[in-house]
Amino acid sequence: MDVLIALVGLRFRLEARAIAGSRGRKLGLLLALPALALFSALSALAAFALVQIVSRSEPGLLLPVLSAVATLFGLSWALSPLLAGVAATETHDLTRLLSYPVPLRTLVVSSLASNLLQPTVLAQLPPLLALGLALGGPRFSLALVGLGLGLLLVLAAGQATGIALHALSRTRRTHDRLVFVGIALGLLLSLLPILMLSRGGSEARRLLVTLLERDVFLVSPFAWGARAAVHAGRGEPLEFLGFSAAVTLALIATLGVSTLVAQRLYRGELDTGEAAARGAARWSLRLPGAVGAIVEKELRVSWRDPRLKAVSLSGVIGPLLLLFLLGQGRAAGIGPAQLFAVASMAGLGVIGSNALALERQGLGLLLGFPVDRLAILVGKNLALLVLRGPVLVSLALAALVLAGPVVALAVACLVLLTQILASGADNYLSILFPIPVPAAGRDPNAPISGTRGLGAAVMGLVAMIGALAMSAPFALLAWLPHLLAEPWLWALTLPLALAGASAVYFMAASGAARLLERREQDLLARLRGEE
Amino acid sequence: MEASASGPASDAHAIVVEGLTRVFRRQTAVDHVSFHVARGRFFGFLGPNGAGKSTTIRMLTGLLRPSAGDAIIEGARLSGDPIALKRRIGVLTEELPLYERLTGEEHLLFAARMHGLPTLEARRRTQELLEFLSLADEGGKLVVDYSQGMRKKLALACALVHRPSVLFLDEPLNGIDPISGRVVTDLLRRLTARGVTLFFTSHVLDVVERLCDEVAVIDHGRIVAQGTLAEIRAQRSLGGEASLEDVFLRLVAADVRREDLSWTS
Numbered sequence: 001m002d003v004l005i006a007l008v009g010l011r012f013r014l015e016a017r018a019i020a021g022s023r024g025r026k027l028g029l030l031l032a033l034p035a036l037a038l039f040s041a042l043s044a045l046a047a048f049a050l051v052q053i054v055s056r057s058e059p060g061l062l063l064p065v066l067s068a069v070a071t072l073f074g075l076s077w078a079l080s081p082l083l084a085g086v087a088a089t090e091t092h093d094l095t096r097l098l099s100y101p102v103p104l105r106t107l108v109v110s111s112l113a114s115n116l117l118q119p120t121v122l123a124q125l126p127p128l129l130a131l132g133l134a135l136g137g138p139r140f141s142l143a144l145v146g147l148g149l150g151l152l153l154v155l156a157a158g159q160a161t162g163i164a165l166h167a168l169s170r171t172r173r174t175h176d177r178l179v180f181v182g183i184a185l186g187l188l189l190s191l192l193p194i195l196m197l198s199r200g201g202s203e204a205r206r207l208l209v210t211l212l213e214r215d216v217f218l219v220s221p222f223a224w225g226a227r228a229a230v231h232a233g234r235g236e237p238l239e240f241l242g243f244s245a246a247v248t249l250a251l252i253a254t255l256g257v258s259t260l261v262a263q264r265l266y267r268g269e270l271d272t273g274e275a276a277a278r279g280a281a282r283w284s285l286r287l288p289g290a291v292g293a294i295v296e297k298e299l300r301v302s303w304r305d306p307r308l309k310a311v312s313l314s315g316v317i318g319p320l321l322l323l324f325l326l327g328q329g330r331a332a333g334i335g336p337a338q339l340f341a342v343a344s345m346a347g348l349g350v351i352g353s354n355a356l357a358l359e360r361q362g363l364g365l366l367l368g369f370p371v372d373r374l375a376i377l378v379g380k381n382l383a384l385l386v387l388r389g390p391v392l393v394s395l396a397l398a399a400l401v402l403a404g405p406v407v408a409l410a411v412a413c414l415v416l417l418t419q420i421l422a423s424g425a426d427n428y429l430s431i432l433f434p435i436p437v438p439a440a441g442r443d444p445n446a447p448i449s450g451t452r453g454l455g456a457a458v459m460g461l462v463a464m465i466g467a468l469a470m471s472a473p474f475a476l477l478a479w480l481p482h483l484l485a486e487p488w489l490w491a492l493t494l495p496l497a498l499a500g501a502s503a504v505y506f507m508a509a510s511g512a513a514r515l516l517e518r519r520e521q522d523l524l525a526r527l528r529g530e531e
Numbered sequence: 532m533e534a535s536a537s538g539p540a541s542d543a544h545a546i547v548v549e550g551l552t553r554v555f556r557r558q559t560a561v562d563h564v565s566f567h568v569a570r571g572r573f574f575g576f577l578g579p580n581g582a583g584k585s586t587t588i589r590m591l592t593g594l595l596r597p598s599a600g601d602a603i604i605e606g607a608r609l610s611g612d613p614i615a616l617k618r619r620i621g622v623l624t625e626e627l628p629l630y631e632r633l634t635g636e637e638h639l640l641f642a643a644r645m646h647g648l649p650t651l652e653a654r655r656r657t658q659e660l661l662e663f664l665s666l667a668d669e670g671g672k673l674v675v676d677y678s679q680g681m682r683k684k685l686a687l688a689c690a691l692v693h694r695p696s697v698l699f700l701d702e703p704l705n706g707i708d709p710i711s712g713r714v715v716t717d718l719l720r721r722l723t724a725r726g727v728t729l730f731f732t733s734h735v736l737d738v739v740e741r742l743c744d745e746v747a748v749i750d751h752g753r754i755v756a757q758g759t760l761a762e763i764r765a766q767r768s769l770g771g772e773a774s775l776e777d778v779f780l781r782l783v784a785a786d787v788r789r790e791d792l793s794w795t796s
Contacts, residue, residue: 290645296641297633300632364594371614525596
């Protein structure tokens, strides 16, 4: 127990000193605390109101509803280390304490106890008290015991996830995969409210009602604490004791899992992917020449960098969401005209992708190679088109479902030709407005915002208008058969449109390559912040 | 071999630098630097921190535009065709710009392909270099997980993979373990014996003294001495026993008389 108290005390002292010693942290805490307090008060009010409303209107649904809410809360807390990015698992880091002769279970319990005084945990107390008051009435303290045990289980589950993620993320490949899963999960969760409010959302609501009526959340351990509190309030001692015992056992089991995970991962007893990385498949060198090498390099680097991968894939969401929203507002659904408009917009989305900026420090290396600058730009643009491939495929699939195969082909062609021309225009933006390399000591891959200035914003607009103007004749060729109601014409116009767009692209890219040749040394100096 | 750091330029010179100057925001980093390096020489370029060594290397390798002056590297003019220049040289810069999410093996293969090597040859050289620099076991690891020494070795391998005729190496031995350091220095010696010219900067003066045929010392952007160590000793009237460190400290007028910090006594 002495060791446990010492460990918890040490952690509190370290955290207090870290806050006291950093103006940024102090300011962050000062800004976060009022918001957290407000959120906590509102949550308390909502929890109290929810119990009152459900108890009066549908008393039979109180247990299922509370179980569902508790399960949702528990799941989101347990997944929070993943959603917040793997860096947020630092609070569960046990590595610095592993060298001491202290049992792992003590370390795990001390870490859990230390986290109890985190502001985000303290913010859960007002809703907990409000729920206790609403559910327990005269048996408030018993209800609070059930709810407290439930909260401890949620915290322990978050800790187990955090320990596992922190240990697993010591291998870079696993770390990158976890960060990507977190980003993707966050993106999907942020889309859920839109889907729930849409026409299709009624199905989801019906499903939820069915789940509540069948009380399926009874099996969720996160719900057992809340159920114990409800039974306490109703004066049902056997049920209260049963659920309290169950949630206590679940808590002990979770702590055991944390200890086991920590033991196996930190001591290297579990393969976290390093061996697989050593025996990774060799680069197959499938694509020929310098252009092929650049395309392969770009694809590998982008696919392995979780942020770049997320940016590439999230490009799919925008056009699909736009189609979805267009479909919501139209009784007749989506026709070819809407599909063509969205296809053109999706293609223009390439503007601002700034192919050279992703290189940052690597640009010195790339421009150090004796390779024609046109090959560098073409390689980078081709890789970008491949990375934007999911946009093309998803829009073509949407068109296939909504308007048939011929329109789908025209939509795919339209996306591709606008992407080609937009990437040709964006090369100029990339060369004229490079994003500076972060100063020495800063993370070279950290996102930098606002450093390209107003000039870049104006040039971005000019590039977009330019790409729109360049693509207009070819887009017209893709639209023409639809406007003339002569689908057979597409066999002629689509190849013509693509060939024309490719020719214009090569003219634009050749000009950009000449510009790069003239400016590459200045570009490198600007990236280093020397000019 | 010809000691040519201060002699007239000729076809025997791999590097000819004429009045190279670079000004950053009114501050002159390199000030009318001129020297020649004969083909197959191990040339040490020395100077204190901020003297202009790395800026000179960046200009000579076509990565930074000179404010004035020019240079000829293996017959290719800096102000002429930059691609032709880059075909002839290998560069190891101080910053080690590497693609962190490629594996070491992929990175080396990429460099080989960008230099136009055929696939089979690129793979053969990659394997050989990885084994030579004791990186073969780590070839499948991402560069982001490499230690500083491993990064240095990989960047050196990238500079060597296309068999350049002039090598610019900025602090190549920094952070490398002694065994790899010996392997690298032995390799560099063999390369110069085969006619490769080495332009080398280091702060480890006994290594420079041991390896370099001739040196140039730059301070505040200007060349303050150049030639063989014996020539510099003679120019500065230093005895034959004076080490390169003594010569260097004398040349850059370093104040080493301070024996202690005032507040520690």
